[in-house]
Every structure is written in structure tokens, then in C-alpha cells.
Amino acid sequence: MTQPTQQLTDHGAMGLELPHRIKSDCHMSNELTNSPLQAMRKLLKEDSRYKYEAYQFIREALQYANENLPELTQAVVAGESPSKPHPRHITGQQLCEACRQYAIDQFGYLSPMVLASWGICSTSDFGELVYNLIRIKQMRKSESDRREDFDEVYSFDGAFEPNFTLPKSGADAAC
Numbered sequence: 020m021t022q023p024t025q026q027l028t029d030h031g032a033m034g035l036e037l038p039h040r041i042k043s044d045c046h047m048s049n050e051l052t053n054s055p056l057q058a059m060r061k062l063l064k065e066d067s068r069y070k071y072e073a074y075q076f077i078r079e080a081l082q083y084a085n086e087n088l089p090e091l092t093q094a095v096v097a098g099e100s101p102s103k104p105h106p107r108h109i110t111g112q113q114l115c116e117a118c119r120q121y122a123i124d125q126f127g128y129l130s131p132m133v134l135a136s137w138g139i140c141s142t143s144d145f146g147e148l149v150y151n152l153i154r155i156k157q158m159r160k161s162e163s164d165r166r167e168d169f170d171e172v173y174s175f176d177g178a179f180e181p182n183f184t185l186p187k188s189g190a191d192a193a194c
Contacts, residue, residue, distance in 0.1 A: 058155040069148055073137035077118070077148045081158075084109060084117035108161055111168030115142045115150065123179055130179035143174040 063071060066105025109117070122130035138144065153159040 022143075054063050055155070055157055058157070062155050064153055065143065066151060069138040069151075070136075070146070072145075073134075073139050073148055074133070074152060075102040075137070076137065077152065080121040081109070081114065083121040083124070084114065088117055088120065091123075111146060111164065112172050113148070115145050115172040116167060118142075118145050119178055126179075128180065131175055134175075141173065141175060143170050145172075 060070070062068075062074075122134060126133045134140070139148070149158060149169065150160075150166050153160050174181050185194070
């Protein structure tokens with residue numbers, strides 16, 4: 020099975036890197052022992068607080084931010100038209116917001132239960148997951164990033180309730 024060799028993002032930081040393809044048979048044994056899959060297995064043994072799905076959720080939330088939340092992931096270079104956005108760094112707070120929106124999109128009202136089943140109970144857990152992925156070189160950070168950037172970004176109480184708004188019509192305004 021061929022694995023992607025590209026990065027999910029061009030971000031200078033917190034860019035998730037997917038496993039590299041094994042390039043030749045002579046390097047196979049070395050790459051298998053140092054593969055991202057082996058690193059993830061080791062991480063799951065060393066830190067049993069989170070399930071594999073929690074790490075996958077973080078990866079997917081980052082991709083969701085890049086694809087669906089341009090206000091978080093795009094910056095326009097001065098003097099260029101807004102039609103030519105450039106990828107930029109996603110902060111810890113922005114990734115937390117992407118996680119919140121992605122969870123609502125995927126799980127709706129069940130988001131807190133699903134996340135809790137994977138060991139995620141606060142935005143601090145998002146930070147722990149990200150920094151574990153950084154430690155095994157499956158994500159990157161910038162010089163300004165800190166683990167504390169993920170602490171108390173929002174409370175999980177009520178954060179995953181979909182926000183419904185009804186448009187006001189002339190008839191409703193009279194009520």
C-alpha cells in the first residue's frame with residue numbers, strides 16, 4: 020500500500036506530516052523501525068491517556084481548518100489581491116476553534132461524549148495531543164508556540180451545541 024509523501028499543509032508550523040513511502044527494499048528494515056506508524060504505536064504505549072482516534076481527530080481538524088475555515092488559515096500578503104491567499108501558521112487557539120467546529124460538524128450534540136470516549140475533555144487535551152504529535156515529528160511548531168496556548172481556550176460545557184438562528188421576517192418582527 021502506497022502512503023502519501025506530501026504534507027497536508029504548507030504551514031511553517033503545526034503542519035501535519037504524513038508517513039513517507041518506503042523508497043527501496045534495501046532501506047526497508049531501517050524505515051520500518053523508524054516509521055511514523057512505529058512512532059505512533061510507541062506513543063500510544065507511552066501515553067495511554069488518549070486513543071488513536073483522538074490523534075486522528077486532531078489531524079482531521081487541522082485539515083478541516085485548511086479547507087473550511089479560511090479566516091483561520093489564510094493571510095493576504097500586502098499589495099496582493101485577496102484572491103491570492105497564502106497559507107499561514109495556525110495558533111493553538113485557532114486549532115482549538117477548528118476542533119470545536121469540526122466536532123460539531125461530525126458529531127453534533129454527541130461531540131462531548133465522542134471526544135470524552137477518546138480521552139479528550141478540555142482544550143488542554145488538544146494541546147497534549149498536538150505536542151505528543153510534535154514530539155514524534157508528525158506535526159511541527161513555530162518558535163512562538165507554547166503548550167499553554169491550548170489551556171482554557173473554551174469550556175466544553177455548551178461549546179459543542181450547534182448554533183441555530185432563524186432569519187427574521189417582517190411578520191416575525193411584529194410579535
